[in-house]
Amino acid sequence: MALTSPSPVDEWAALNGLIEQQERLLVERVPTSAALREQARDVLPGGVASNWQDAPPIAVWLSHGHGAYVVDVDGTEYVDLHAGFGAMLCGHGHPAIVDAVSNQVRRGTHFAQPTAGLIDVASALRSRFGLPKWRFCNSGTEATMEAIHLMRAVTGRSRIIKVEGSYHGHHDHTQVSVYPEAGHIGPPWRPLTVREHGGIPLEVARLVSVVPFGDLDAVERLLLEYPGEIAGMIIEPIMMNIGIIEAPAGYLAGLRALLHRHGAYLAFDEVKTGLSVAPGGATELYGITPDLVCLAKAMGGGLPCGAIGGVDELFDRIADGTYEQVGTYNGNPLTLAASRAMLFDVLTPDAYRHFDRLRSIMVDGARSVLERYGLPGYVQAHGAKGCIVFHDEPLWNYRDFLAYDGRFGHGNWLFQHNGGVFLPPWGKMEQWTLSVQHCDDDVLRFVRNFERFASTLQHHATAS
Ligand SMILES: Cc1ncc(COP(=O)(O)O)c(C=O)c1O
Numbered sequence: 001m002a003l004t005s006p007s008p009v010d011e012w013a014a015l016n017g018l019i020e021q022q023e024r025l026l027v028e029r030v031p032t033s034a035a036l037r038e039q040a041r042d043v044l045p046g047g048v049a050s051n052w053q054d055a056p057p058i059a060v061w062l063s064h065g066h067g068a069y070v071v072d073v074d075g076t077e078y079v080d081l082h083a084g085f086g087a088m089l090c091g092h093g094h095p096a097i098v099d100a101v102s103n104q105v106r107r108g109t110h111f112a113q114p115t116a117g118l119i120d121v122a123s124a125l126r127s128r129f130g131l132p133k134w135r136f137c138n139s140g141t142e143a144t145m146e147a148i149h150l151m152r153a154v155t156g157r158s159r160i161i162k163v164e165g166s167y168h169g170h171h172d173h174t175q176v177s178v179y180p181e182a183g184h185i186g187p188p189w190r191p192l193t194v195r196e197h198g199g200i201p202l203e204v205a206r207l208v209s210v211v212p213f214g215d216l217d218a219v220e221r222l223l224l225e226y227p228g229e230i231a232g233m234i235i236e237p238i239m240m241n242i243g244i245i246e247a248p249a250g251y252l253a254g255l256r257a258l259l260h261r262h263g264a265y266l267a268f269d270e271v272k273t274g275l276s277v278a279p280g281g282a283t284e285l286y287g288i289t290p291d292l293v294c295l296a297k298a299m300g301g302g303l304p305c306g307a308i309g310g311v312d313e314l315f316d317r318i319a320d321g322t323y324e325q326v327g328t329y330n331g332n333p334l335t336l337a338a339s340r341a342m343l344f345d346v347l348t349p350d351a352y353r354h355f356d357r358l359r360s361i362m363v364d365g366a367r368s369v370l371e372r373y374g375l376p377g378y379v380q381a382h383g384a385k386g387c388i389v390f391h392d393e394p395l396w397n398y399r400d401f402l403a404y405d406g407r408f409g410h411g412n413w414l415f416q417h418n419g420g421v422f423l424p425p426w427g428k429m430e431q432w433t434l435s436v437q438h439c440d441d442d443v444l445r446f447v448r449n450f451e452r453f454a455s456t457l458q459h460h461a462t463a464s
Contacts, residue, residue: 014460015407018453022414023057029418032073033061052085055425056410060417065092068437070422078422079442083433085424086240086272087297089347089384091437096345097301097338104337112328117336124343125309128280129270130289133315136331137306140271140296141169144234146308146325147267147292148173151232153323154314155263159226161233163213164191165398167241168234168269168294175200177210178241188212188399190221213239213397214248219255223262232265232291237282240272242401243389244380244431252288265314267292275299275347276433277382285382298384301338301346304329351436355384358434358443362386365447373454377408387431388412388450401428412453419449 027034037059040047048054061073068091070080083089090097122134137143148160160173164185168174175196177185186192191210195202209226211218213235223230237252239245256266268290274281275298283289291314295307308325318325329335359381366379366388377390390408395401409427416423423446424430432446 010461011457012407014457015411018457018460019407019411019414022411022418025418026060026414027057029076030058030060030072030074033058036061036073052426060422067091067093068435068439068442076420078417078420079438079445080422081416081432081434081438081446082422082424083435084302085297085430086276086385086433087300088302089276089298089351089433089435090301090342091435092302094301094341094346094437096341100301100337100341100345101303101334104334107333109334110329110332114331115333115336117333117340118331121307121336121339121343124340125295125307128275128343129283129293129309130280131283131293131309132312133318134307134309135315135318135325136335137308137325137327138304138329138332138335139169139306140269140294141171141306142327143271143294143296143306143308144168144174144267144269145171147234147269147294147310148231150292150308150310150314150317150323150325151265151267154317155231155265157229157231157264158207159209159229160207160231161209161211161219161222163235163239163398164210165213165242165401166236166239166269168236169271172200172204173208174234176205176208182402185399189215189218212399213245214251215397216251216254216258220258223258223264228263230259230262230264232267233259234267234269234294236269236273237286237288237290238273238277238382240385240431241429242398243387243395243428244382244385245395245397245401246380247286248396252286252290256288256290265291267294269294271296272385273382275342276384279347279349279352298347299339299342300335301342303335303338305335305339346436352383354436355434358438358440359383359386361440362432362443362446365444366450369447369451369454373451373458375408375454375457381431384434385431390428411457412450415453415456416446416449419445419452421446421449 037047046054063071063073069077071077164177167178177194180194193210195205209222259266270281274295278285291311293309299305363379370377376392391404406428413427
C-alpha cells in the first residue's frame with residue numbers, strides 16, 4: 001500500500017518533471033560522449049554502430065570494462081547490468097575468457113577449417129539442451145535465419161509462424177510485427193503482419209503469419225487455414241524483448257504437439273534465454289525440447305557468436321546437402337575458445353547458484369519498494385535475467401505491453417544510470433543481466449537507486 005496517495009494526475013506530472021530533470025543531469029554528466037557523438041555523426045549515421053545504441057537522451061560512450069563494471073569516456077564507473085544486451089554473463093576481463101582467447105590468438109584466429117573445439121562445444125550444448133546435433137554461426141540473427149531456412153528446406157513449405165511483438169534478429173523473415181504500432185495491427189485474435197521497414201519485401205512478409213503469444217487456438221486456426229503450407233514456428237519460449245513474459249502453462253508443449261500433428265516444426269529462439277535462465281535455457285527450465293534451438297549472446301563470452309541445435313531428422317538434411325548451412329566464420333576458433341571457457345569454466349553449477357542468490361536480492365528489494373511506495377508494477381525474473389514491469393496487471397502478450405505507459409521504466413532507467421547502474425536502455429523492453437562477477441553490493445545499488453526513484457517521485461507528487 002502507498003505511504004501517501006498522490007492523485008494519478010500529480011504522479012504523471014511529477015514523473016514527467018523528474019524525467020526531464022534526470023535526462024538533463026545525464027547529458028551534463030557525459031560531455032565527452034556528446035563530443036564524440038558529434039564527431040561520429042560525420043562518418044556514422046546517427047553517430048552509432050547500431051540504431052538501438054542511440055537511446056534517449058544520448059548514447060553513452062564507453063571506455064572499458066572490468067569485472068562487474070563498465071567505465072564511460074568521462075571516467076564514470078557503473079555496475080554493468082546492461083551486459084552488452086545480455087551477452088556478458090562472464091562480466092568483463094574474466095580470467096578464463098582472457099586466457100582462452102589470448103592462447104587462441106597466438107595459435108591463429110581464423111582458418112575456416114574444423115578445429116577440435118567444435119566437438120567440445122557441440123557436446124556441451126548437447127548435454128545442456130538435449131538436442132543431438134549442432135552447427136555454428138556468428139550472431140543470433142544468423143541462428144534464427146538458419147532455423148527458418150532449415151524448416152523450409154526440409155518441409156518444402158514456405159510459410160512460417162511468429163509471435164506478435166517478438167524480435168528474432170534483423171533478417172527478412174523475422175522483421176515483421178516486432179514493434180508494430182497500435183493503429184496497424186488488426187484484431188487481437190488475428191494480428192496483421194506488419195513490416196518493420198520498407199527494406200522487407202512484401203512478398204516475403206506475406207509468408208509470415210503472426211499470432212498472439214500464449215494462444216494455441218490462433219496457431220491451430222492458421223494450420224487449418226494453410227494446410228500443408230506451414231514449415232514451422234519460431235518463438236521465444238520466454239518473451240524477452242517486451243520486458244519478460246512467461247508462457248502460460250502447457251502452451252509450449254501444446255505448440256509442439258500441434259505443429260507436429262500438421263507436419264510442421266517448432267524452433268525456440270533462445271538467443272536471450274539460452275544459458276541465462278538455466279544451464280540449458282528455457283528448454284531445460286520447462287522440460288520441453290523443441291526441434292531446433294537458436295543460441296547466441298551469452299555463449300560467446302563477448303565474442304560474436306551463434307549456434308543452432310536440432311533433431312537428427314532436420315540436421316541429417318544438412319549432412320546430406322538438402323540445406324547447405326555455411327559461413328566463412330562458422331566455428332571460428334577464437335569464438336570456440338571463448339565459448340568453451342564459458343561452458344566449462346564460467347557457467348558452472350556454482351555460477352547458477354550465484355545468479356539465484358543475487359536475483360533474489362534484486363527481486364525481493366524491488367518488490368518491497370513497489371509495495372511500500374504503491375507504484376504500479378511487478379517483478380519478473382529467471383536465472384541471470386529480470387525486470388520490473390511497471391504495470392498493475394500481468395502482461396500476457398504484445399497488446400498488453402503496448403497498452404501501458406513506458407515512462408516509469410524510463411524514469412527508473414535514468415535514476416539507475418545517474419546512480420551508477422548501467423541498465424540496458426529502452427527501459428520498457430529490456431531486462432537486467434547478471435554476471436558471475438557481480439556481488440551483493442552491486443545489486444543492492446540497483447535496489448537503492450530504485451528506492452530513490454520511488455521516494456523522489458512520491459515527494460514530488462505530494463508536493464505538487
Ligand atoms: C530473442 C532474440 N533473438 C535474436 C536476436 C538477434 O541476435 P543478434 O543481435 O546477435 O543478431 C536477439 C537480439 O537481441 C534477440 O533478443
